[in-house]
Amino acid sequence: MRQLGKTRLVVSRLGLGLAALGRPAYINIGHHSDLAGHRDVAGLSLHTHHILDLALEYGVRYFDVARSYGKAEEFLASWIDGQEGTLHDVVVASKWGYTYVADWEADAAVHEVKSHDIETLDRQIHESLQLLHDNLDIYQIHSATEDSGVLHNADVLLRLGELRDQGLTIGLTTSGPDQADTIRHALEVEVGGSLLFGTVQATWNVLEPSAGSALAEAHEAGLGVIVKEAMANGRLTHAESRAAMSLQHAIHDVPRDAAALAAVLAQPWADVVLSGAATEDQLRDNAAAFEIEVPDLAHLAEPSAEYWTRRSMLDWN
Secondary structure (H helix, E strand, C coil), X not given: CEECCCCCXXXXXXXXXXXXXXXXXXXXXXXXXXXXXXXXXXXXXXXXXXXXXXXXXXXXXXXXXCCCCCCHHHHHHHHHHHCCCCCCCCEEEEEECEEECCCCCCCXXXXXXXXXXHHXXXXXXXXXXXXXXXXXXXXXXXXXXXXXXXXXXXXXXXXXXXXXXXXXXXXXXXXXXXXXXXXXXXXXXXXXXXECCCEEEEECCXXXXXXXXXHHHHHHCCCEEEEECCCHHHCCCCCCCHHHHHHHHHCCCCCHHHHHHHHXXXXXXXXXXXXXXXXXXXXXXXXXXXXXXXXXXXXXXXXXXXXXXXXXXXXXX
C-alpha cells in the first residue's frame, strides 16, 4: 500500500481494471475464451463478483472502471453493496468521455464512441454517481489526447474543477504515441489557482515505454501514477505472440503476465499497476508479480508509432 501522489488516498500497488469484465467483447487477445460461458449479463455479473472477491483476497484495494466498460460500474457497485459496508480501504476510479454503444452485442460494428464535450461530462458524471455514490474517489478523462482538445475546453475544465472542489480527485488517462506530450500538458492545467489533476493513468509496458520520462515528471510533481495495459492487451501473454515469447526468453520460469506486471512494478514512479485479469488463473499469476526480479528489458521496446498501429488493429472478441 502507498499514498497516491499528494491525494488523501491510500492504494494497493496492484489494482484491478474491469475493461475485460464489464462487457462481452474487448480487444484483449483471447478475451472470447476467457469469458467462455459468462458472456450474458447475469453470468458476467456473477463472474465479475467472483473475480472481485478473489482480488480482495490477494490484497487488491484499487478498482478501475469507466462509463464505456459496458456494465462494469454496475457490477462493481452491486459487489460493493454486497460487502455490507466492510470495504473502508477500497479506492474506486471511473472515467468519462466514451459511451458504450454495442448494446451487449459482441460482434457490433462499433463498441464505443468518444466525445469530450461538456454535455457528455455532465451526463456521465451523473450516471457514475447514481451507481457508485460516495464510493467514487477518482474521476478521469478517458483517453485524453491533444487532438481531442479536452485540455483546452474551458467549460469542461471548470466543471472538473467544481467536482474537485466537491471532493473528487480529478485525473486523466492517456493513449497513443503522444502520451508524453499530453501528460506534460496536464501538469500545467490549473483551475481556481491550483493544479486540476491529482492522478494520471497511462499505457506503459516493455513494448511501449515512451511515456516513462513524462510519468516520472508527473510523479515528481505529486500526481498519483496509474499504469494500464501492462500486458499490451495480451501481446505479452498469449502463447502464440512473438512478443510474449521474447519476454519469456528474458525472464525464465515465471508466468508471462506476472513478468509483464513485474516490469512495471519495478518503475519507481508507478504507484498502481492495473491487472486486467478476467479469470482466476490470470489473477493468481498477476499477484505473483511482486516476487519477480526484473532484468533490463529495453531491447523489447518497439517504436511507439508501430506499437499503437498494432494496437489499433486488434479485434474485438
